[in-house]
Amino acid sequence: MARIKFLCDADRCIECNACVTACKNEHDVPWGINRRRVVTINDGKPSERSVSMACMHCTDAPCAAVCPVSCFYTTADAVVLHSKDLCIGCGYCFYACPFGAPQYPKVGNFGSRGKMDKCTYCAGGPEADLTTVEYEKYGSNRLAEGKLPLCAEMCSTKSLLAGDGDIIAAIYKERVTKRGYGSGAWGWRTAYRETITG
Amino acid sequence: MSRRTVGHAISAFLLALMLAFSIPAHAQAPTTAPNPQAESVNEDMLFKQNSRIDGRVSIPDERSRFLIQPQGRDWRMFHEVTMPWIAGLAILGMLLALVIFYLVFGRIRGQYSETGDRIVRFRFVERFTHWMVATCFIVLALSGLNYIYGKRLLMPIMGPYAFAEMSQWLKYAHNFFAWPFTVGILIMFVVWVRDNLPSRVDLEWIKKGGGLTGRGHVSAGRFNAGQKIVFWGVTLGSLAMFVSGLALLFPFTVTGVNGMQLTSIIHGIIGAVFIAGILAHIYIGSVGMEGAFEAMGSGTVDREWARQHHDLWADQADRADPAAPAGRVDPARPRI
Numbered sequence: 001m002a003r004i005k006f007l008c009d010a011d012r013c014i015e016c017n018a019c020v021t022a023c024k025n026e027h028d029v030p031w032g033i034n035r036r037r038v039v040t041i042n043d044g045k046p047s048e049r050s051v052s053m054a055c056m057h058c059t060d061a062p063c064a065a066v067c068p069v070s071c072f073y074t075t076a077d078a079v080v081l082h083s084k085d086l087c088i089g090c091g092y093c094f095y096a097c098p099f100g101a102p103q104y105p106k107v108g109n110f111g112s113r114g115k116m117d118k119c120t121y122c123a124g125g126p127e128a129d130l131t132t133v134e135y136e137k138y139g140s141n142r143l144a145e146g147k148l149p150l151c152a153e154m155c156s157t158k159s160l161l162a163g164d165g166d167i168i169a170a171i172y173k174e175r176v177t178k179r180g181y182g183s184g185a186w187g188w189r190t191a192y193r194e195t196i197t198g
Numbered sequence: 199m200s201r202r203t204v205g206h207a208i209s210a211f212l213l214a215l216m217l218a219f220s221i222p223a224h225a226q227a228p229t230t231a232p233n234p235q236a237e238s239v240n241e242d243m244l245f246k247q248n249s250r251i252d253g254r255v256s257i258p259d260e261r262s263r264f265l266i267q268p269q270g271r272d273w274r275m276f277h278e279v280t281m282p283w284i285a286g287l288a289i290l291g292m293l294l295a296l297v298i299f300y301l302v303f304g305r306i307r308g309q310y311s312e313t314g315d316r317i318v319r320f321r322f323v324e325r326f327t328h329w330m331v332a333t334c335f336i337v338l339a340l341s342g343l344n345y346i347y348g349k350r351l352l353m354p355i356m357g358p359y360a361f362a363e364m365s366q367w368l369k370y371a372h373n374f375f376a377w378p379f380t381v382g383i384l385i386m387f388v389v390w391v392r393d394n395l396p397s398r399v400d401l402e403w404i405k406k407g408g409g410l411t412g413r414g415h416v417s418a419g420r421f422n423a424g425q426k427i428v429f430w431g432v433t434l435g436s437l438a439m440f441v442s443g444l445a446l447l448f449p450f451t452v453t454g455v456n457g458m459q460l461t462s463i464i465h466g467i468i469g470a471v472f473i474a475g476i477l478a479h480i481y482i483g484s485v486g487m488e489g490a491f492e493a494m495g496s497g498t499v500d501r502e503w504a505r506q507h508h509d510l511w512a513d514q515a516d517r518a519d520p521a522a523p524a525g526r527v528d529p530a531r532p533r534i
Contacts, residue, residue, distance in 0.1 A: 039253035062274040086362040
């Protein structure tokens with residue numbers, strides 16, 4: 001089985017936010033929730049870089065560890081998913097997540113955050129694959145259709161890579177060797193305890 | 199020297215010459231073309247400047263302004279390793295200490311014969327508030343502990359769905375019982391603060407160990423030094439729990455994600471110590487001491503019990519009502 005990962009090549013990201021929009025559309029994500037976002041660092045300076053960030057599907061995921069009702073599970077492809085039937089909306093996963101991935105449909109007063117929502121790597125949830133109930137709770141299940149996450153698939157500059165960790169790391173390494181520079185695999189050390197040196 | 203060797207020597211010399219000139223020549227070339235590698239930011243650089251990476255987002259959600267906050271990993275360590283240990287040691291340690299205390303000293307009994315003449319110790323409003331706060335505290339403590347131990351102890355027994363449903367209700371209970379708890383604490387503070395101001399008698403009481411260990415009689419007013427410690431502990435502990443709890447109840451209104459982590463750490467540690475302290479209070483107010491429970495239960499105590507435990511307060515009571523006939527309780531008696 002593959003060990004899936006995300007990799008954003010910040011030297012290619014043009015901050016078009018198409019990944020953000022595509023994700024919202026593909027999964028019919030509720031108002032106020034962004035499963036993916038583009039963060040611009042050193043905005044306006046020559047060193048400016050934009051990074052598209054969502055759930056990194058961490059190794060030994062912190063969200064899963066702190067969940068008081070253990071609603072998270074990891075698939076055979078290492079996708080970190082959760083059950084909205086179990087989630088109590090306590091907000092702990094947001095405090096533990098290094099990438100700000102967990103989102104809540106409500107503002108949060110009086111513990112009424114609602115069920116947590118986050119990037120599923122386009123892999124749905126615990127419900128049966130490709131069912132309406134799965135779509136309504138977690139969005140579409142592209143992995144079950146044999147497709148990769150839409151954000152990476154439709155990235156116009158192929159900055160955002162999704163797929164088996166070793167393969168996307170090799171693609172990135174090749175790019176860095178060929179063009180002679182690369183700002184690194186953002187978040188990989190925090191998520192997977194490893195880095196790619198080009 | 200053969201022609202071939204000369205040729206080699208010349209080409210080597212030319213090569214050396216080329217290398218010698220090529221480096222400065224390259225350096226002197228106009229540097230108009232930007233070097234993207236040299237100018238780009240990277241994680242190592244940013245983490246040296248700050249412990250987290252912040253940026254700008256175009257979506258209208260300020261909380262998503264950061265890219266990476268490795269502090270989440272630290273909070274996870276605290277929440278999953280440190281917190282269960284702190285709470286476990288505080289609560290089980292206190293239970294063990296109380297069991298040992300009971301086995302060594304037993305139930306503390308006074309040497310007095312009941313006169314049947316009962317005087318009012320706690321008015322209805324005091325008892326009502328106390329038991330309201332007590333009920334809220336038990337709900338808050340159990341629902342709070344569920345956040346730490348529920349998935350470890352109850353989930354394997356109950357199954358994930360029943361446990362998650364219960365946790366959901368306990369979460370709501372935690373959020374809503376906090377309010378009557380806080381109101382009750384406020385009432386208790388107003389009603390009891392006057393009798394809980396430290397006095398000289400308290401030093402003597404503490405020196406003699408409160409007479410708990412049977413080292414002679416100790417004087418006390420309406421509340422002894424031990425009760426004053428409980429009063430101030432509860433007041434300050436509740437204040438800390440209320441302020442931190444409020445910040446947790448309205449997330450991100452006063453602080454960002456790292457502030458929320460710190461707030462939950464403070465709320466958790468003080469909560470655990472609070473529970474341990476209240477266990478001691480429950481012990482001494484029930485099995486630990488004769489006559490203690492009826493004071494808060496029925497609201498009245500035997501006049502002799504009062505002399506034994508709170509002599510200065512009993513004297514006051516006598517002065518206020520010297521002709522109180524035995525066995526009569528005047529509910530209209532002003533607070534003393």
